[in-house]
Amino acid sequence: MAAAAAVCEVQAGMLVGLGTGSTAAEAIRLIGAARLAIEAVATSEASAALARSVGILVRDFAEVARVDLTIDGADAIDPQFRAMKGAGGAMLREKVVAAASDRMVVIADGRKRVETIAGAKLPVEVLPFARRYVEAALRPMFAEVVAREGQGGLYTTDNGNIVIDCDGAASTDWDRIAAWLGSVPGVAGHGLFLNEVDAAYIADGGVVTRMERRLVTG
Structure with a gap:
């Protein structure tokens, strides 16, 4: 409808x-x-x-x-x-x-x-090369940081990147979180619109x- x-x-x-x-x-x-x-x-x-x-x-x-x-x-x-x-x-x-x-x-x-969108997981698209670095960078901001699984391994996007799903944000200042994510090398994009x-x-x-x-x- x-x-x-x-x-x-x-x-x-x-x-x-x-x-x-x-x-x-x-x-x-x-x-x-x-x-x-x-x-x-x-x-x-x-x-x-x-x-x-x-x-x-x-x-x-x-x-x-x-x-x-x-x-x-x-x-x-x-x-x-x-x-x-x-x-x-x-x-x-x-x-x-x-x-x-x-x-x-x-x-x-x-x-x-x-x-509030705080109840939804925030997907972060990440260059595979930077996976571990980005995971470590995300952990102080989120209670849960998990690389998304796909068939036979990590899920990959049409861009060839991986997705890290983040839950339990330490802040609901979404503008601040979006700006911070944009400053992390290796982060290609995120799900905050x-x-x-x-x-x-x-x-x-x-x-x-x-x-x-x-x-x-x-």
């Missing part, structure tokens, strides 16, 4: 950013079914493959500087539109596409709407609620 509501924002002629995850996949299928004359960029190889399979023209984001609209999911989103993302391992590409977008819309079910989200469609109890950032910030 949330995906269907958000897809109504897609208009012919747009360049649309396609997120990653089960809810974003539903939006991709709906966009394909609508047969709109759009082009898209994808935040993961899986989303790109799905988009092509439903007839969406997918462009190489390396050749793109600006996106009209991005639709993506979230692991958690609070009333200030701060979101946690990365359960699907695509947070770095998702953040780059979001930064290039005129508008970013999050779609989620009611369980993802939270008072503090300023990127412009709107959210939340489905709960058979009702979809649209929230706009401008209504909160004035």
Whole structure:
């Protein structure tokens, strides 16, 4: 339901950013079914493959500087539109596409709407070369620092990096944490989306609620 509501924002002629995850996949299928004359960029190889399979023209984001609209999911989103993302391992590409977008819309079910994103694990994308160094650097800030496992070894992203999931942050000053993570050599990206989200469609109890950032910030 949330995906269907958000897809109504897609208009012919747009360049649309396609997120990653089960809810974003539903939006991709709906966009394909609508047969709109759009082009898209994808935040993961899986989303790109799905988009092509439903007839969406997918462009190489390396050749793109600006996106009209991005639709993506979230692991958690609070009333200030701060979101946690990365359960699907695509947070770095998702953040780059979001930064290039005129508008970013999050779609989620009611369980993802939270008072604080502190309850969600923070994924950190890390160069494999720097794994042990980054793990050691993260431990003073988080109670739990665990490299994500995949099939037959450590999970790797489409960028060839590993993911370290962090839980129990010592602070809820998310701007400070985001800035600090950006200063750690070897950290390629993280799942804190503090300023990127412009709107959210939340489905709960058979009702979809649209929230706009401008209504909160004035």
